[in-house]
Amino acid sequence: MASTENFESVVARSKQDPSRFWLEAAGAIDWDVAPTVAVDDSDAPLYRWFPDARLNTSYNALDRHVLAGRGDDTALIYDSPVVLKKKRYSYSTMLDKVGRAAGMLAAAGVVAGDRVVIYMPMMPQAVVAMLACARLGAVHSVVFGGFAAKELASRLDDAKPRVIITASGGIESDRVVEYLPAIVNALELAEHTVETVIVKNRPEVPGSAAEFEDATPGTRWWDWSSRSTDAVPHPPVSVAATDPLYILYTSGTTGSPKGVVRDNGGHAVAMAWSMRNVYDIGIGDVMWTASDVGWVVGHSYIVYGPLIAGATTVLYEGKPVGTPDAGAFWRVIDEHSVKTLFTAPTALRAIRKADPHAELSHGYDLSRLDAMFLAGERLDPDTWTWATALLQKPVIDHWWQTETGWAICASPRGIEHLPLRAGSPSFPLPGFGVSIVDEHGEQVPHLEEGNIVIDLPLPPGTLATLWQGDQRYIDSYLSAFPGRYLTGDSGYLDRDGYLYVMGRTDDIINVAGHRLSTGSMEQILAQHPAVAECAVVGVKDALKGQKPLGLVVLASGTTIEEAVLIAELVAMVREQIGAVAAFRDAVVVSALPKTRSGKILRKTMRQIFDGDDYVVPPTIDDTRAITVIVEAAGASTRRLV
Structure with a gap:
């Protein structure tokens, strides 16, 4: 109404x-x-x-x-x-x-x-x-x-x-x-x-x-x-x-x-x-x-x-997945005649990773759902497009x-x-x-x-x-x-007054004097069909001060060589932002560390890759994801130099 x-x-x-x-x-x-x-x-x-x-x-x-x-x-x-x-x-x-x-x-x-x-x-x-x-x-x-x-x-x-x-x-x-x-x-x-x-x-x-x-x-x-x-x-x-x-x-x-x-x-x-x-x-x-x-x-x-x-x-x-599967949300919507669902983009990305084509939604009646609202983490356009196509209902960031x-x-x-x-x-x-x-x-x-x-x-x-x-x-x-x-x-406002929130000010990186938003790069990486979710952090670089590093989680069932994927991601960023972004590398990981509300711990990951001391926030959802990043940083150090 x-x-x-x-x-x-x-x-x-x-x-x-x-x-x-x-x-x-x-x-x-x-x-x-x-x-x-x-x-x-x-x-x-x-x-x-x-x-x-x-x-x-x-x-x-x-x-x-x-x-x-x-x-x-x-x-x-x-x-x-x-x-x-x-x-x-x-x-x-x-x-x-x-x-x-x-x-x-x-x-x-x-x-x-x-x-x-x-x-x-x-x-x-x-x-x-x-x-x-x-x-x-x-x-x-x-x-x-x-x-x-x-x-x-x-x-x-x-x-x-x-x-x-x-x-x-x-x-x-x-x-x-x-x-x-x-x-x-x-x-x-x-x-x-x-x-x-x-x-x-x-x-x-x-x-x-x-x-x-x-x-x-x-x-x-x-x-x-x-x-x-x-x-x-x-x-x-x-x-x-x-x-x-x-x-x-x-x-x-x-x-x-x-x-x-x-x-x-x-x-x-x-x-x-x-x-x-x-x-x-x-x-x-x-x-x-x-x-x-x-x-x-x-x-x-x-x-x-x-x-x-x-x-x-x-x-x-x-959870969105695992209790018992990636169809849990659709079951709750159907069973309880939910009019409005409010969740985090991370939940949708988890569902998409486990069930890329939302096959587990079949058989559930989602007709009474009027709209889905998302907040807690920046909603990348690719996830928004996926959810909108799936639900055929307004997905409101x-x-x-x-x-x-x-x-x-x-x-x-x-x-x-x-x-x-x-x-x-x-x-x-x-x-x-x-x-x-x-x-x-x-x-x-x-x-x-x-x-x-x-x-x-x-x-x-x-x-x-x-x-x-x-x-x-x-x-x-x-x-x-x-x-x-x-x-x-x-963030920025467009000419029609729409706001675009690109990330925390801490996530603005300085590459050879150019201030760049990691959020804009994440938007591009998320467009790749093999990428379920991603984060971009700025890591120390002796020449440029900082350089962007992509951390990507693959969608379930994806088979692509890491070198091929990285080359394609680098090409996408170069095409849409330009060489000024100096985006040249990415690392495939099995999980990204997040808080329980779905916020990706970009600062912590940046500290790990920089070799700095870091504190794992008490609100972390799964500490095993930190181990994944530590191992990735150790394995990647020589290659990224």
Whole structure:
């Protein structure tokens, strides 16, 4: 259902009178005290949205739908091919479970403003735990289940939670990961003392709260099932719109953790606006975000966005391939009547690598799928073309960050069905004043690549600050170009206003004085029919300073000599970019190292090939991929000199 108003006029309204625009958008939320002021700029460059308002996010996600008579509607579908379980939870059931979990946390001493760390796999209790914290006005910080003890300890010391909520373990397609020993280790490493650890036992994973009662002096261990069953459901606690809802630590953090702080009010408004206008999802629609609740995508569009909108959300505990095969996504779309799928380009590339012609999609009914949205990693035109041809539905690239919490740029499906362009996440959304500037902050011409920046104030739902770090937030994001937020990405705008995000500014390489985007080279390599996925990194060169090196993963069933492939890739780059790119070599590898959200670890690979010291980010999906790159670097050193 597209809006009667076109996108251009919506953006124009948001620029002409932003306060009125966002106060009108706030009408989609149920407030305890409705806002009369949109934004407080008295402490610029720090801004606060809806400073005079009060609400409860959990109430907006659950209670109001039940009170409206929709308690029997499905709120959440749990689909886990790794434990062979599927279950539907109504809004009434979720409200009861969240209320009791909030009562359990209250019994553990948690009050508004306290922090709770959630260290869980993709299971319904993770969603319940997040909403239970929101119900109390407590601040949750979700840490990936299975995260290393040292990294967990650093987050405990930074957030200083009163409680940890966890499960006995997580289940991967090829292994079981026990969580409780890691928690014990983290508690020993951390200076901060956690008062209570609450454990949800999983029958597939050994370990229980009772077994660790004496392992950590000063910390008590509770059983989730018994404590939550016996708890008295807790009513929603009214909080200020500016109070924090959650802390989310950015991926790849080294040293002191960098916790993005999301508020309650601005976040709720942004979720409601984006669900309706970006994704065209409303009451009763099914949205499946194939991510993890540990990522910002999972926070926004597995948990809060769909439930605030009164939709049905799918919680999928599995992989795009291997659980059991590359047809898993098509099965879920068919079985649960998914209207909108949101996933990462990496997931599509994995499916394409395993099933290049999408033969496993045959036999599944994908007719109810309205659109697929992609984010998390740059979507190369070749993957976009493949997916579009397969689905015969809009495949919509959109661009956002952990810090922004929702899309900076997108084609807004709920407003207008705009033409899509390969390689572009389309247009900046209302509130995001995007510009392309050079190193001096001067705007560059159309089609010229530069730093992507966003005018302040950022719209509702974006980060309010960093946890315990206002000055760090200013120094990290707001000081390079005063009055603007530095995204850390490079790109360009075409003459029609479409944005093209080419990669992190760290991925711009300098070849004999020429600044070149590795993203443009990756786009070319991905066009080769033998290439399933690729990355280009700049490696040290005594003559030119840096030279580009392609790392390519072959599509399944491909038979081509490496020397022939490299020659063809070099020719393609030379033809489309020119000799200035100095692209002369590539290495075939079996896998590229990525974070769990699908971001390719280009910096780490560059350090490995340069022979520099490197740190493997704790968010890496599979450490074996690092070994692949180390071996490739060792084998290639002599040839690449």
